[in-house]
Amino acid sequence: MSFETIGVIGAGAWGTALAINAQRAGRNVVLWAREQDVVDAINNDQKNPKYLPDAAVEGIRATSDMAEIAKCDAVMAVTPAQFMRGSLELLGQSAPEGISVMLCSKGFEASSLKMMTDVLSESIPSAVISVLSGPSFAKDVALGLPTAVTLAASSPEEGERWMDAIGRPEFRPYFSDDLIGAEAGGAVKNVLAIACGIVEGKGLGKSAHAALISRGFAELTRLGVALGANAETLKGLCGLGDLVLTCSSTQSRNMSFGYALGQGQTVSQILASRTAVTEGVATAPAIAALAKKLDVEMPICETVAEIVAERITLSQGIEALLKRPFKAEN
């Protein structure tokens, strides 16, 4: 059975862009927003000026009633990671047994160090879980620019249903059976993008930038594998692909956050100046704690966590990384 109606939870930039894409793919789409002004703007003006200005949100109905989302054939969950559990618990109050839920957010829950797949299993134990991840800026997807993503599902049949429902020539999903790999890549790359932003903001040069991407990818792979991911998955769109995108453009909120730090702004100044979520800020300490717990070497991510917590300065962090002992590359 294919998915005809898609419910999207979270009308931030990414939830809105995914709703636009699903509508273009021919689905009936209901978009859940927690803010009434966002619901009204979508229903009355076909716009979401708060989170995705300039995009036309046509043919999509917005709601603040989660019970309407639970009635859809399948659900895309796009709430930022730190608030995902609350959204899923609300969905769980009216969700039918075995509801198909695709996790589209990129982060770990800081309070528990859990991945979104664990948060979903705990909130709705019968849910059939999929993960969407990969290099994809919301604005690009809303504009209909070509994008390719990893679509990880727990069975090929479930993956087929999702690919039929949301795949389009300009939004190409590639199937994977590695849910953990898809999740881990997206969460860790956000933290590494903060580091790359710092390098750019401080003008440390393109050689340092490339070194950071490469050594960062080694960290991302080590943690992913320790969590149960397949290393091959991490070489794909959801790992290396997304790391390259997010570390390459200040269109990324994580990269631009790091860039602003490098330019001399403080963490609180930067966060106060934006409504958009910067997932790497909350995920950095979770990854640093996981690295310690699992005995995984992640010096770049640990340094970002220290900088974001304002326990060390940028200069101290950079110096500590550069003074690490020389060692074999792998």
Ligand SMILES: NC(=O)c1ccc[n+]([C@@H]2O[C@H](COP(=O)([O-])OP(=O)(O)OC[C@H]3O[C@@H](n4cnc5c(N)ncnc54)[C@H](O)[C@@H]3O)[C@@H](O)[C@H]2O)c1
């Ligand atoms: N924007 C992108 O280009 C993009 C692309 C891929 C993945 N993602 C991921 O999608 C997820 C959502 O990001 P986004 O860009 O849509 O967000 P956004 O920054 O555009 O909007 C913030 C969202 O957070 C919600 N929010 C704020 N406070 C909340 C609270 N207390 N409880 C519940 N929800 C709250 C808002 O309602 C809004 O939906 C993130 O994990 C992000 O990493 C984003």
Ligand SMILES: O=P(O)(O)OC[C@H](O)CO
């Ligand atoms: O803007 P960012 O840093 O949240 O990144 C957006 C997407 O995850 C890029 O794939």
